[in-house]
Amino acid sequence: MQFKHHGFTRLSCRCAVVIALGIGLSGCQSIFSKHVEWETIEPEQYPVLNAVGYAPIEAQLGFNASNKRLQAMKASKLDAYRELAEQVYGQKVDGNQALANLVLTDNQLKASVEGVIRGARVVKSYPVGDDTYATELELDMALVYDLYLSTAKPRRIRDVTYY
Known part of the structure; x- marks a missing residue:
């Protein structure tokens, strides 16, 4: 049953x-039941970016002129790195305006840049006039791409085999 x-x-x-x-x-x-083959993607051309940073010598904190000059050299290098970061990552701009009775009472503008720059090299550091120091940097994007490949391994599908 x-x-x-x-x-x-x-x-x-x-x-x-x-x-x-x-x-x-x-x-x-x-x-x-499939096998995917990947291949890396390589751009056709690599640009070389250039940046110049400036820093005043007398405005630096230091005990003597030599120390101030060294601080200006470092500050100008950091300014050049900031400019390279702007070229690579762009710049974030925040703006704010306030009105009262149709009259502009407050106007604020803030800019920032954030990023990691690898592979830049100092081309030249030199004084400009009596009170400014300049540093020129160069960033070869082919070197940046090679550094990126060594850590990230970007891929795309080359072939798919189904079983």
């Missing part, structure tokens, strides 16, 4: 479960 439950027999319930599992597993089968 077969037990009937809601119009289905035990045998038909078992068949339904087996069919559902079969369909579910066959749907997953396509995930495990």
